[in-house]
Amino acid sequence: MQKTLIILKPDCMERKLWGIVLDRFAKVDLDIVACKMMKxxxxxxxxxxxxxxxxxxxxxxxxxxxxxPVIAMILKGPEAISRVRSILGPTDSKAAPAGTIRGDMGADKMFNLVHASDSPEAAEAEIERFFGGDPIFE
Structure with missing residues (x-):
């Protein structure tokens, strides 16, 4: 099992796409083990x-x-980092294929709805940065 950090960015929050985004992660059996809204x-x-x-x-x-405010979460599941990034599509939403979150709903490189860790090392550092000391429900 692997953990990864995601951040539902301001464009995701403003456009109220958080439910659709979370549903896509739920459909591939990724679990939320920590979640918080923050500025x-x-x-x-x-x-x-x-x-x-x-x-x-x-x-x-x-x-x-x-x-x-954004929503930061830790998702957990087999190969979570690569699976999340695959579901999201490339950073540049204009280059993301249909069927990915960014391809279906993103606008460009910045307005791409979700940040996601890109490696196990980044995930570890980002989880510490955003959830250090907070409970993680594994």
Whole structure:
């Protein structure tokens, strides 16, 4: 069993697509083992996006991701990381095939509805970042 972090981004929340997104994960037998709604602040966003925090486009991402509360979750299941990423489709929604969350409902690279961990190492760090000390119901 593997755990991964997802964040239902501001566009997902604003467009009230969270139910459809969660239903797609439920249909492939991924379990929610932790969940919380939160407002992302500058400190956590700079840590989370440290690999691009020095890029000229980062302020736009920071403004978007802090624009409204998001839902952070830990999903668990066999090969959860690769399965979640497959269900989501590529980061750029315009390149995502029909049948994926981003292909069906996303707009572009930023307005792509859901963040998901891309590796076991990233999942571990992101779970600690967003749920460190919080209960995880395994």
């Amino acid at each position: 992302l602040d500058q400190a956590v966003l700079r840590e989370h996006y440290s690999h691009i925090a020095d890029k000229p486009f980062f302020p736009e991402i920071e403004n978007f991701m802090s624009s409204r």
